[in-house]
Amino acid sequence: xxxxxxxxxxxxGAGVAGLRLTQKLHSTLRSGEAxxxxxxxxxxxxxxxxxxxxxxxxxxxxxxxxxLDRLVKNNDxxxxxxxxxxxxxxxxxxxxxxxxxxxxxLVLALGSHTAFFNIDGIKEHSMxxxxxxxxxxIRERIKEIFEEAGKTGTPPNVVIGGAGFTxxxxxxxxxxxxxxxxxxxxxxxxxxLFTMVEAYSSILPGWNEGLVKNAHAYLEKRGVELHLxxxxxxxxxxxxxxxxxxxxxxxxxxxxxxVEGDPVCPPGVQIRARRIIVNDHMEYEGxxxxxxxxxxxxxxxxxxxxxxPNAHIAMIHADVAKHNIVASIRGNSSRKYKxxxxxxxxxxxxxxxxxxxxxxxxxxxxxxxxxxxIHLWYLISIGGIKLALDVF
Ligand SMILES: Cc1cc2nc3c(=O)[nH]c(=O)nc-3n(C[C@H](O)[C@H](O)[C@H](O)COP(=O)(O)OP(=O)(O)OC[C@H]3O[C@@H](n4cnc5c(N)ncnc54)[C@H](O)[C@@H]3O)c2cc1C
Numbered sequence: 001x002x003x004x005x006x007x008x009x010x011x012x013g014a015g016v017a018g019l020r021l022t023q024k025l026h027s028t029l030r031s032g033e034a035x036x037x038x039x040x041x042x043x044x045x046x047x048x049x050x051x052x053x054x055x056x057x058x059x060x061x062x063x064x065x066x067x068l069d070r071l072v073k074n075n076d077x078x079x080x081x082x083x084x085x086x087x088x089x090x091x092x093x094x095x096x097x098x099x100x101x102x103x104x105x106l107v108l109a110l111g112s113h114t115a116f117f118n119i120d121g122i123k124e125h126s127m128x129x130x131x132x133x134x135x136x137x138i139r140e141r142i143k144e145i146f147e148e149a150g151k152t153g154t155p156p157n158v159v160i161g162g163a164g165f166t167x168x169x170x171x172x173x174x175x176x177x178x179x180x181x182x183x184x185x186x187x188x189x190x191x192x193l194f195t196m197v198e199a200y201s202s203i204l205p206g207w208n209e210g211l212v213k214n215a216h217a218y219l220e221k222r223g224v225e226l227h228l229x230x231x232x233x234x235x236x237x238x239x240x241x242x243x244x245x246x247x248x249x250x251x252x253x254x255x256x257x258x259v260e261g262d263p264v265c266p267p268g269v270q271i272r273a274r275r276i277i278v279n280d281h282m283e284y285e286g287x288x289x290x291x292x293x294x295x296x297x298x299x300x301x302x303x304x305x306x307x308x309p310n311a312h313i314a315m316i317h318a319d320v321a322k323h324n325i326v327a328s329i330r331g332n333s334s335r336k337y338k339x340x341x342x343x344x345x346x347x348x349x350x351x352x353x354x355x356x357x358x359x360x361x362x363x364x365x366x367x368x369x370x371x372x373x374i375h376l377w378y379l380i381s382i383g384g385i386k387l388a389l390d391v392f
Contacts, residue, residue, distance in 0.1 A: 007034035007329055010094060010103035012084050012264075014040035014068055015048070016311045017294030018109035019382060020318035025325065026077055033329055034105075037078040039096060043068055045382065046132050049311060050375070052166070052347075054135035055142065056173040057180055062391055065132055071383055084110060089266045089287055105289045105325055108276070109318075110262035112295035112309055114255060115274055121235040126161065126255035129170055138254060142174070142181070145251045150185030159240060159250040161232050162257035163198035164205060165346055168215060170256060171196055172349035175222045192225035195250075197242060199231035199257070204346065206308075211354040214363050218352050232257070259309065261296040272298045273306040280336040282321045291325070293317035301339045311378075312342050345371040 009025065011018045022038045029036070044065035053059050072079050082098035087106065094101045114128040127138050145156040158174070160167050171194070178193045196203070196219070203219070203226060204212050219226060227246070234241040240248040260274030269284060270277040275298035276284060282297065284290045294314035298306050307313060316337065324334040345355025345367050353367035362370055379388040 007104045007325075008037070008102065009034050009105045009107070009325060010037045010039065010101050011107040011109060012039050012087075012094065013109035013111055013262075013294070014038050014042075014045055014072070014079075015109060015111045015294060015314070017314040017318045017321075018107065019045050019068075019071060020315055021107060021109065021293065021322050021325075022072055022077055023382070024318065024322040026072075028322065028326055029076075029329075031076075035078065036076065037080060037101060037103075038068075038072060039080045039082050039084060039094070039101065040068065041081065041083040041097075042132075043081050044132075045071055047375075047378075048131075049378075051129060051132065051135045052169040052173045054132070054139050055129075055170055055177065056350075057177045058350075059139070064135070066383065066387065066391070070387070084264050086264065087266045089290060092289070103289075105291070105328070107291045107293060107321060107325075108262075108265065108296050109293040109314075110264055110296055112259035112261055112275075113263065115258040115260040116255070117257065119232055119235065122161075122232065122255055125235045125237060126253045128255050129166055130259070141252055142177075146181040146185050146187075149187055149251075153187065155182070155187050155189060155191075156251040157249060158194035158252045159248055159254070160194065160196045161198075161240075161253060161255045163196045163200075163203035163226065163228070164256065164258070165344070167196060167198075167256035168204060168219070168346050168348065170254065171219060171224055172347050172352070175219070175224060176349040176351075189223075193223040195225040195227055195248065197227045197230060197232060197240070197248075199229070199243075201229040203228065207346075208356060208361060211356070211361060211363065215346065215348060215354045218348050222349075259295065261298075265292075265296065266290075275306070275309070278337075281324050281334050282317055282337055283324070288328070291321045293321055299337055299339065301341070307339065310344065312340075316340060345374070347371055 025036050044067050050064050082096035084096050086095045114130050116122045149156045202212050230242040230244045233243050276292045278292045278297045279285050282291050295309035300306050320337045327334045343356040347353045354363045355367045357370050
């Protein structure tokens with residue numbers, strides 16, 4: 001690895017990975033060693049693991065987003081609000097909506113976007129839950145369709161496509177909110193609250209069987225219709241076609257079927273599982289001044305299987321990158337990424353959750369407590385006790 005000099009470190013994306021890396025570099029680098037520029041299109045850091053809560057009657061903005069200037073204050077970090085448009089790794093420059101930023105070390109941490117898998121019409125006729133703005137749009141649309149339904153007296157038909165982590169968490173919030181909307185608009189329920197369609201034969205594909213059964217039973221008990229093992233093949237204006245030939249006529253179709261790395265990536269990069277392949281040092285192979293972190297990066301577990309993106313993995317990526325960027329500047333040896341799985345908890349509204357922590361299966365209250373604890377720990381890690389007291 002080269003020993004870099006006169007570093008201009010540019011970090012793209014102030015999400016889980018980019019923010020953590022920025023904060024850690026700031027507390028580690030000595031004066032004069034480097035300048036750090038953090039670029040994000042939003043003036044806030046999104047707590048994406050809380051995003052589904054926007055689709056609930058009890059949502060508060062301060063629970064979902066934290067202003068970046070509260071988290072990155074020091075003059076040593078330049079905070080730029082701009083949209084990244086392209087990256088040129090030959091001339092070491094980033095093109096943004098606010099101009100060009102030259103760099104010596106570049107970190108790509110722009111997260112992920114909804115994957116549409118080339119399904120006919122899906123992009124045009126679905127809503128997605130990938131960021132705060134999209135979550136607010138879904139919330140407004142839900143309110144609108146219930147208002148329209150209140151005028152006709154016919155309950156709205158809502159379909160969630162994809163019963164993975166995000167779809168199930170969204171369903172949990174809607175399950176909590178919809179009964180109140182039925183009441184407010186004096187609607188009679190004549191069937192399920194809403195429907196979830198999923199290509200796999202179970203919800204939460206890849207999760208422990210017992211946890212899946214528990215979550216499945218809970219969703220059904222609360223009035224969610226689960227239509228499983230039937231991929232969406234075509235989406236149109238208020239029409240949904242499935243592989244089995246089944247048709248649905250949703251007033252609102254929300255697609256949560258998967259994610260892919262952000263499309264802003266240098267031309268020619270190697271992709272696996274819809275993300276950029278990186279080496280064990282979190283660098284893009286052949287470019288030791290280009291790091292790729294979080295949802296944009298494809299890292300693998302001990303068996304060589306590419307891991308689904310999550311916040312914990314994004315944090316490990318940031319820690320490895322921080323070590324290696326500082327090591328480059330100081331001429332020290334670099335560190336390798338090592339996969340660790342702490343576990344995950346999926347919420348099903350305010351009253352239920354299922355998950356796993358260090359191999360221990362959890363359902364109900366213990367799972368909810370663990371999720372709350374993770375939230376508290378994360379807030380403290382990015383903004384200290386003061387932020388935790390304000391937000392938790
Ligand atoms: C609804 C939802 C719920 C989730 N729940 C959980 C959970 O419970 N547990 C868990 O572990 N993981 C969860 N995840 C996944 C987790 O949030 C991600 O894996 C993690 O945030 C990835 O971190 P990142 O830094 O790669 O990207 P992000 O945290 O997504 O950050 C990317 C940043 O880049 C910025 N950006 C994107 N494009 C541009 C551009 N062109 N120009 C400028 N800025 C740009 C964005 O504004 C954002 O700040 C959830 C994700 C979603 C969407």
